[in-house]
Amino acid sequence: MRTVYxxxxxxxxxxxxISIFDRGFLMADGVYEVTSVLDGKLIDFDGHAVRLARSLSxxxxxxxxxxxxxxxxxxxxxxxxxxxxxxxxxxxxxxxxGDRDFVFPDPETTAPTIVLFTQNKPGMIDxxxxxxxxxxISIEDQRWGRRDIxxxxxxxxxxxxxxxxxxxxxxxxxxxxxxxxxxxSNNAYIVQGNKIxxxxxxxxxxxxxxxxxxxxxxxxxxMEVEERSFTIExxxxxxxxFTTSASAFVMPVVEIDGTALGEGVPGRVSMxxxxxxxxxxxxxxx
Ligand code: PMP
Numbered sequence: 001m002r003t004v005y006x007x008x009x010x011x012x013x014x015x016x017x018i019s020i021f022d023r024g025f026l027m028a029d030g031v032y033e034v035t036s037v038l039d040g041k042l043i044d045f046d047g048h049a050v051r052l053a054r055s056l057s058x059x060x061x062x063x064x065x066x067x068x069x070x071x072x073x074x075x076x077x078x079x080x081x082x083x084x085x086x087x088x089x090x091x092x093x094x095x096x097x098g099d100r101d102f103v104f105p106d107p108e109t110t111a112p113t114i115v116l117f118t119q120n121k122p123g124m125i126d127x128x129x130x131x132x133x134x135x136x137i138s139i140e141d142q143r144w145g146r147r148d149i150x151x152x153x154x155x156x157x158x159x160x161x162x163x164x165x166x167x168x169x170x171x172x173x174x175x176x177x178x179x180x181x182x183x184x185s186n187n188a189y190i191v192q193g194n195k196i197x198x199x200x201x202x203x204x205x206x207x208x209x210x211x212x213x214x215x216x217x218x219x220x221x222x223m224e225v226e227e228r229s230f231t232i233e234x235x236x237x238x239x240x241x242f243t244t245s246a247s248a249f250v251m252p253v254v255e256i257d258g259t260a261l262g263e264g265v266p267g268r269v270s271m272x273x274x275x276x277x278x279x280x281x282x283x284x285x286x
Contacts, residue, residue, distance in 0.1 A: 001013055001014065002081055002117060002118060003077065003080040003081055004016050004077075004115065004116065004117040004118075005073050005076075005077060005114070005115065005116040005117070006018070006113075006114070006115050007111075007113060007114055007115075008114075010076065010077075010080065013117065016115070018096075018113060018115070019096040019098070019113075021096040021097070021098050021099060021100060022093055022095065022096045022113055023093050023094040023095060023096065023105075024091065024093030024094070024113060024152060025093075026100055027102075028151060028152050028153040029059075029093055029094045030091055030092060030093030030094065030113075030151065030152045031052065031055040031056060031059065031061075031091070031092055031093075031149065031150050031151055031152065032089065032090060032091040032092075032150060032151075032152050033048040033049075033051065033052050033089075033090045033150065034048075034087055034088070034089055034090075034246050034247055035048045035074065035087065035088045035090070035246060036086075036087055036124070036246050036247060036249075037078055037083045037084070037085060037086050037087065037088060037118075038084075038085055038124070038125065038278075038281070038282050038285060039084065039085075039282060039285065040078060040083065040084050041078075041282075041285035041286060042071075042074055042075070042078070042088070042285055042286050043246065043281045043282075043285050044209050044210075044213060044246070044281060044284075045071060045074065045286055046067075047209035047212065047213070048090075048209055048246070049067045049070060049071075051150060051207065051209060052070075052090070052092070052150075054149075055149045055150045055151070056092065058146070058148075058149045059094075059149060059151075060104070061092070061094055061107070061112060062107055062112065064092065064111065064112045064114060065114060070090075071286075073116055074088050074090075074116070077116055077117070077118050078118065081118040081120065082120075083118050083120055084122065085120075085121055085122050085123065085124045085125065086118055086119050086120045086121040086122075086124070087118070087119040087121060087246075087247055088116060088117075088118055088119075089116065089117050089118075089119065090114075090115070090116045091113075091114070091115045091116075091152060092112050092113065092114050092115075093112060093113045093152075094110070094112060094113075095110045095111050095112045095113045096110065096113070097109070097110040121247075124247070124249075125249075125278060127248070129170065129248075129251065130248070130249075130250075130251055130252065130266070130274060131266065132254070132266075133251075133252040133253060133254030133255075133264075133265060133266040134169075134170040134171055134243070134251055134252065134253050134254065134255075135164075135168070135169040135170050135171075135253075135254060135255040136164065136169055136170060136171045136172060136173050136183070136253055136255065136256055136257075137163065137164050137167060137169050137171075137172050137173075137256075137257055138172065138173050138174075138175050138180070138232045138256065138257055139160050139163055139172045139173075139174055139175070140174070140175060140176070141174035141175060141176040141181045141204075142156050142174075143156045143157070143174070145203055145204075146203055147181070147182075147203065147204055147205055147206055148201070148202070148203050148204075148205065148206060148207055150206060157184035157185055158184075160172040160174065160184040161184050161185075164184075169255075171183055171184055171185075171186070171243070172184050173188050173232070173235075173256070175231075175232060176204065178231055179199070179229035179230065179231055180199065180229070180230055180231065180232060180235065181199065181204050181205050182199065182205045182206065182208075183243045183245075185245055185247075186208070186243035186244055186245035186248065186251065187199075187205065187206070187208040187210070187211040187243060187244050187245070188235075188241070188243055189241060189242050189243065189244070190230055190234065190235045190238035190240070190241045191238055191239050191240035191241065191242070191267060191269045191270065192238055192239055193239065194223055194224055194269065195223075195224040195225075195226055196215075196218055196223055196224065196225050196226070196269065196273075197226045197227075197228060197230055197238075198211065198215070198225075198226075198227060199227070199228070199229050199230070200227040200228055200229070201227070208244055208245065208246075209246055210244040210245055210246050210249065210250075210277070211244050213277060213280075213281065214244050214250060214273055214277055215227075217273070217276050217277060217280060218273060221272075221276060223269070232256065232257065235256050235261075236256050236257065236259040236261070238261060239261070239262050239267060239269075240252070240253075240261060240262055240266075240267025240268070240269055240270050241253035241256065241261055241267075241270075242267070242270035242273070242274075244277075249274055249277055249278060250270060250273045250274035250277050251274075252266030252267060252270040252271065252274070253270075254266060
């Protein structure tokens, strides 16, 4: 049984409790982060801590825990649950004032809810899906307008994954006004020759922690990076495509809407970036 963390306490998972009035439950009024654990260490912890603080601040929520205390909780959960390869899920909601109201409760009297739990995932590095490459479909982006805030409103992305699954694919890329925004739970990229193209930052996409690291490493490796919007037609004609996320790292894409990319196998640039990312991040893990 897992040990989880709820509002300052470490508890067996079946003893952890949250109020039915919690605004995370009633209104999706909460934010989250997912940090990978490799070799029992945290990947890019500070990237996630900085984005968490930004998400909270954009929603006028106080940051209820310091960076150092948060690091300690992450490490304690890794140790207590014996995680070598896996994930740590963190969620902070606006808490519960014991009723349901659209108006935010007074932060002086209503404390946020903090929950963390681990997910043991041996084999994340040697993921067979990364060797095979992902097949994706395109769907309309029907999410809200502030996707740069990492909120727990994940119903549409979850529906998108189901739409992909139903037609035998792995994931979906979302399209708005003719341009790809991002994947259901990852950022989207195409490769033309040695050039990596990914959508520019804005309110339309999540500012991926993995995206920032991968683009930095690509530039350091003298690859050309272009941050601009692209269409599904352009993606289908690209040499390669891939996605990035904290839980799947760099994931090659081999098919979009039934069209095979290049040779229909994971591309050279995508695989190289996956290798560089994993190498560097494992060295820098804390
Ligand atoms: N976009 C969306 C919509 C996501 O849900 C995620 C993963 N949480 C990402 C991008 C990738 O972000 P990160 O690299 O920080 O995991």
